[in-house]
Amino acid sequence: MEFEAIPGVGEKTAAALSELDDAERALREGDVATLTRAPGVSEGRAAAVARGAIRRRHDDDGDFLATDRAREVYEDALGLLRERTVTDYAAKRIATFYPTDSASRIAEVREFVERATDRDPDPDVLDALSGVEPLSPPATRRVRDRCLATADAERFAAAEEAFPELSVEVVEDARGLAELARSYSTVVALDEQFAGIDVEGDVRVRPDAMESPDEIVPERVLAFFAENRSRVLAAAAVHEAADLDPPCDLDALRDALDRLDDDGTIVGDAELDRLVTAVDDLDATVSTAESVANDRLREAIRERDVTIEGTDFLSLVEQGARVDSLLDRELEDEYDDAVAAAREHLVDALDLRPEEADFAERAFPDDPAFPVEHEPSVISRLRTELKAGRDRRAARLKRDLAADLSALRDPVEELVREALELDVELAVARFAADFECTLPSFVDIDGADVTGEASPESHGFAIEGGRSPLLDVDFADVDPVDYRVSGATLLSGVNSGGKTSTLDLVALVVVLAQMGLPVPAERVELERFSELHYYAKTQGTLDAGAFESTLRDFRALADGETNRLVLVDELESITEPGASAKIVAGILEALDEQAATAVFVSHLAGEIREAAGFDVAVDGIEALGLEDGELVVNRSPVKDHLARSTPELIVEKLADDDGSGFYDRLLEKF
Numbered sequence: 001m002e003f004e005a006i007p008g009v010g011e012k013t014a015a016a017l018s019e020l021d022d023a024e025r026a027l028r029e030g031d032v033a034t035l036t037r038a039p040g041v042s043e044g045r046a047a048a049v050a051r052g053a054i055r056r057r058h059d060d061d062g063d064f065l066a067t068d069r070a071r072e073v074y075e076d077a078l079g080l081l082r083e084r085t086v087t088d089y090a091a092k093r094i095a096t097f098y099p100t101d102s103a104s105r106i107a108e109v110r111e112f113v114e115r116a117t118d119r120d121p122d123p124d125v126l127d128a129l130s131g132v133e134p135l136s137p138p139a140t141r142r143v144r145d146r147c148l149a150t151a152d153a154e155r156f157a158a159a160e161e162a163f164p165e166l167s168v169e170v171v172e173d174a175r176g177l178a179e180l181a182r183s184y185s186t187v188v189a190l191d192e193q194f195a196g197i198d199v200e201g202d203v204r205v206r207p208d209a210m211e212s213p214d215e216i217v218p219e220r221v222l223a224f225f226a227e228n229r230s231r232v233l234a235a236a237a238v239h240e241a242a243d244l245d246p247p248c249d250l251d252a253l254r255d256a257l258d259r260l261d262d263d264g265t266i267v268g269d270a271e272l273d274r275l276v277t278a279v280d281d282l283d284a285t286v287s288t289a290e291s292v293a294n295d296r297l298r299e300a301i302r303e304r305d306v307t308i309e310g311t312d313f314l315s316l317v318e319q320g321a322r323v324d325s326l327l328d329r330e331l332e333d334e335y336d337d338a339v340a341a342a343r344e345h346l347v348d349a350l351d352l353r354p355e356e357a358d359f360a361e362r363a364f365p366d367d368p369a370f371p372v373e374h375e376p377s378v379i380s381r382l383r384t385e386l387k388a389g390r391d392r393r394a395a396r397l398k399r400d401l402a403a404d405l406s407a408l409r410d411p412v413e414e415l416v417r418e419a420l421e422l423d424v425e426l427a428v429a430r431f432a433a434d435f436e437c438t439l440p441s442f443v444d445i446d447g448a449d450v451t452g453e454a455s456p457e458s459h460g461f462a463i464e465g466g467r468s469p470l471l472d473v474d475f476a477d478v479d480p481v482d483y484r485v486s487g488a489t490l491l492s493g494v495n496s497g498g499k500t501s502t503l504d505l506v507a508l509v510v511v512l513a514q515m516g517l518p519v520p521a522e523r524v525e526l527e528r529f530s531e532l533h534y535y536a537k538t539q540g541t542l543d544a545g546a547f548e549s550t551l552r553d554f555r556a557l558a559d560g561e562t563n564r565l566v567l568v569d570e571l572e573s574i575t576e577p578g579a580s581a582k583i584v585a586g587i588l589e590a591l592d593e594q595a596a597t598a599v600f601v602s603h604l605a606g607e608i609r610e611a612a613g614f615d616v617a618v619d620g621i622e623a624l625g626l627e628d629g630e631l632v633v634n635r636s637p638v639k640d641h642l643a644r645s646t647p648e649l650i651v652e653k654l655a656d657d658d659g660s661g662f663y664d665r666l667l668e669k670f
């Protein structure tokens with residue numbers, strides 16, 4: 001794949017991506033975690049690259065979010081989803097959803113959403129998910145008892161790359177191999193030419209070594225599973241809790257993992273444990289066996305009266321004669337018992353098998369001596385025997401387990417990936433459930449319908465029962481808002497009536513809809529907008545320079561691009577009211593001419609309407625009245641209605657309460 005063809009991917013990132021084994025799959029599936037493994041690619045960058053790949057696939061220019069405020073709303077939408085993920089992976093993966101005008105991309109995500117919203121966010125599943133993380137490759141550990149050997153320079157380089165755990169040696173001939181076999185327990189010859197060569201030692205000829213790395217270095221797959229054990233087990237638990245069909249037999253997987261220690265060694269094999277313990281305890285046990293024998297013998301000697309013949313006594317005194325002969329004659333049975341006890345201790349304590357028990361026999365010889373001492377050469381041979389048995393068994397078990405785990409390697413990747421994907425799906429499912437969302441219906445401007453549903457609207461948006469999760473009140477206390485706009489419109493309304501909140505709701509609904517996601521409303525129909533331009537309210541009057549640059553921004557809005565959604569909050573605050581009304585009227589005219597959908601919140605709706613050269617629609621968020629000094633508001637803008645301002649409402653209330661006529665006079669001025 002040509003990585004540089006992905007929007008936003010330069011030479012450096014392309015080189016980093018090409019170091020990944022499965023970059024293409026990761027790009028296709030939006031697998032941000034895998035992309036993050038590319039050298040020097042941060043999480044944010046990985047998400048951007050994944051988005052770039054999606055854009056390329058859908059031929060999407062990626063210009064949908066046209067202003068800072070529009071981008072903020074998108075970030076807020078991501079935040080709502082991210083709060084509902086359990087794993088870091090899903091939190092990152094969420095950023096691959098982005099708003100677009102590409103019908104195929106929207107349709108793709110909507111398919112995902114259909115699947116996601118069928119999922120049940122069971123607390124047990126969420127709990128199990130907390131232990132799932134992307135699988136990580138373990139650090140390379142050197143294996144020193146094995147080496148690879150080849151006579152071919154090219155194969156040498158390939159082997160060094162394929163087997164970083166092993167030394168690769170150059171050999172010319174059988175003699176070279178034999179030399180290596182003296183330094184390494186196992187030599188794996190890579191060249192066919194060595195087949196049939198007779199060399200002493202464990203020399204294997206494996207021209208196929210590169211294709212079966214787990215057979216040559218079983219430590220690799222063992223280390224991989226040891227390192228990732230808890231993630232794999234958590235992913236298995238997720239499959240069970242969520243009732244997903246796993247890609248492998250989970251009991252067999254758990255059995256295999258039970259045979260593996262966290263450091264990649266084999267556990268749970270009684271014979272191996274016996275051999276390991278026997279090697280470790282050999283010296284201590286031999287010394288205890290000697291004590292057992294000597295204690296017995298000492299006891300026996302102490303209890304006996306020994307009669308020594310004169311000649312013996314003489315020879316004892318004169319020549320330092322051996323006591324052995326005395327022992328032999330006087331205490332033969334006791335000596336035999338003591339030595340038997342020593343041998344028995346050795347066999348019992350080390351749990352020696354019959355074939356090894358023979359060493360015990362020889363370790364404590366029958367020739368009487370006091371104190372009883374072991375035969376070092378026999379114990380040394382026993383040690384060699386036990387160690388060899390231990391290593392043979394460990395190697396065989398390693399190979400067997402590595403073979404079992406090697407077959408589970410791909411299924412386990414899938415197991416973990418599916419668990420992580422489930423987290424993304426559950427986040428969307430929970431978002432949809434928490435905010436009572438529905439999937440919106442798209443109506444293309446030419447009447448073609450993205451969703452396949454017929455609709456009466458042909459332009460703009462229509463929201464019914466929209467409730468923004470981003471308001472500063474509890475979601476349960478958010479009043480549903482109905483709002484429908486087609487063309488360029490002014491939105492008037494009392495202070496704090498909810499004008500800004502309405503723009504936010506429209507922006508959020510449109511951003512989510514064009515991400516392909518469900519929206520927090522009972523029903524939404526909308527045109528597939530080409531771009532979202534959302535301008536937040538500026539704080540106070542702008543100085544001349546800032547005012548000029550704002551006007552330049554709006555210049556771009558009149559460049560002829562159709563299908564835009566333009567949301568502008570109180571643009572009049574940028575300069576003095578009289579001038580503002582004229583400027584807004586002019587911008588609205590331009591937008592009207594290019595069939596944009598626009599909502600301009602303004603307190604100067606009346607003035608703007610007068611200044612505009614076309615019949616600009618004015619909607620109003622109406623105060624139903626004042627109650628205990630508090631405004632009672634209908635949050636849904638009323639169509640074609642210039643809402644009364646807050647001052648007007650207050651004057652009206654005063655006029656009602658006061659019969660002097662003063663307030664009536666003021667009221668007439670409105």
Ligand SMILES: Nc1ncnc2c1ncn2[C@@H]1O[C@H](COP(=O)(O)OP(=O)(O)OP(=O)(O)O)[C@@H](O)[C@H]1O
Pocket residue numbers: 471472473477478479480481493494495496497498499500501502635
């Ligand atoms: N749909 C709603 N449900 C519940 N409360 C709402 C809703 N919309 C707005 N509010 C409340 O009203 C407050 C004021 O809303 P908002 O700032 O949108 O009003 P505004 O008309 O833009 O005010 P101003 O004219 O002062 O700019 C919000 O902070 C929120 O607490």
